[in-house]
Amino acid sequence: MSSQSQSAIILGTGSYAPENVVTNDDLAKIVDTSDEWIRTRSGIGQRHFAAKDEATSDMACIAAQRAIEAAGIERNEIDLIIVATMTPDMPFPSTACLVQSKLELPNVTTFDMQAACSGFVYALSVANSMLLSGNFSKALVIGAEKMSGILDFEDRTTCVLFGDGAGAAILARDTTANVGILGAIGGADGSSPSLLQQPGGGSAMPASEASIAARQHFLKMNGKEIFKSAVRVMGQASSDILEQVGYTAEDLDLVIPHQANMRIIESLAKRLKIPMEKFHNNLDRFGNTSAASVPIALDEAFRAGRIKSGDLILLVAFGAGLTWASTLIKWQ
Numbered sequence: 001m002s003s004q005s006q007s008a009i010i011l012g013t014g015s016y017a018p019e020n021v022v023t024n025d026d027l028a029k030i031v032d033t034s035d036e037w038i039r040t041r042s043g044i045g046q047r048h049f050a051a052k053d054e055a056t057s058d059m060a061c062i063a064a065q066r067a068i069e070a071a072g073i074e075r076n077e078i079d080l081i082i083v084a085t086m087t088p089d090m091p092f093p094s095t096a097c098l099v100q101s102k103l104e105l106p107n108v109t110t111f112d113m114q115a116a117c118s119g120f121v122y123a124l125s126v127a128n129s130m131l132l133s134g135n136f137s138k139a140l141v142i143g144a145e146k147m148s149g150i151l152d153f154e155d156r157t158t159c160v161l162f163g164d165g166a167g168a169a170i171l172a173r174d175t176t177a178n179v180g181i182l183g184a185i186g187g188a189d190g191s192s193p194s195l196l197q198q199p200g201g202g203s204a205m206p207a208s209e210a211s212i213a214a215r216q217h218f219l220k221m222n223g224k225e226i227f228k229s230a231v232r233v234m235g236q237a238s239s240d241i242l243e244q245v246g247y248t249a250e251d252l253d254l255v256i257p258h259q260a261n262m263r264i265i266e267s268l269a270k271r272l273k274i275p276m277e278k279f280h281n282n283l284d285r286f287g288n289t290s291a292a293s294v295p296i297a298l299d300e301a302f303r304a305g306r307i308k309s310g311d312l313i314l315l316v317a318f319g320a321g322l323t324w325a326s327t328l329i330k331w332q
């Protein structure tokens with residue numbers, strides 16, 4: 001096992017899901033689908049959709065507020081804010097700046113992280129490195145998404161899979177040996193961007209009447225190909241981080257995987273040869289909330305008493321890009 005004298009620990013977590021719960025049966029009234037199809041193919045039973053006037057930053061703020069309270073810190077102790085999102089309030093300014101302002105947080109280093117569904121796990125790794133640099137002491141890291149704003153409710157192959165929400169964590173530098181973030185991996189293969197993308201609205205296809213008429217501002221996905229890649233990279237990212245830090249899958253107390261599809265999670269459990277009881281899943285209640293999925297599940301697991309001092313926890317995610325990321329945490 002590799003040894004480290006300093007690391008970032010998670011002081012507290014928080015999460016938020018919008019009030020509006022949309023069941024599979026509700027979606028079956030809009031597109032040609034059924035509760036049975038959605039449950040058996042994905043494991044999703046319902047999801048939360050934000051209100052029309054509820055933006056990603058609004059959800060992020062509530063999750064952040066809860067994380068600050070759980071961490072027991074003053075907001076002016078925060079000197080780094082990262083928001084992982086692929087559904088920002090607007091292209092710029094960053095959602096992180098909007099959160100900073102709405103919560104009256106200090107004027108500190110503040111930026112968005114765009115690594116799609118891997119975003120929060122990527123952001124944890126970046127925050128960890130910045131804290132270890134010695135230039136920062138407490139980071140607010142958020143994953144927040146309003147996926148309902150980019151879903152095509154005429155496309156049954158995608159609109160049934162995603163949901164909205166936010167999760168947050170407060171990280172702090174700690175000098176206790178071998179606790180906190182023990183290691184992190186982030187990877188990407190950008191060679192096939194069209195497998196999962198929102199083609200319109202950027203510099204390649206600025207918004208126009210034609211782009212809107214062609215529904216180019218909605219999420220497009222080749223589900224079958226993404227599924228195959230996800231199974232491969234989730235397994236690899238998990239094995240690689242365990243090997244890098246010097247643990248085996250048997251040592252894991254809890255796995256918090258990106259909540260995209262229960263069959264992908266089951267195949268990860270099979271590959272790691274660990275029982276599904278060691279996974280914390282909430283896919284049935286939230287759907288895929290992209291960058292918010294891992295921090296919402298982490299917060300749930302912590303508040304449900306599933307995380308104890310000394311536990312070894314694996315966070316692992318994949319997303320559009322293709323991107324993937326894993327983090328191994330020894331809870332303090």
Ligand SMILES: CC(C)(COP(=O)(O)OP(=O)(O)OC[C@H]1O[C@@H](n2cnc3c(N)ncnc32)[C@H](O)[C@@H]1OP(=O)(O)O)[C@@H](O)C(=O)NCCC(=O)NCCS
Nearest residue numbers: 033034037041117156157160223224226227260261318319
């Ligand atoms: C999308 C996904 C659930 C589809 O499951 P699948 O078993 O691959 O299903 P298929 O795409 O083969 O579709 C099977 C059939 O169901 C149909 N179908 C697709 N969506 C449907 C829906 N919501 N309701 C009912 N039928 C549907 C298809 O049209 C197809 O019909 P056909 O056989 O007559 O052509 C699965 O591929 C998946 O989860 N992929 C990964 C997606 C993901 O994780 N994305 C997020 C990345 S962060």
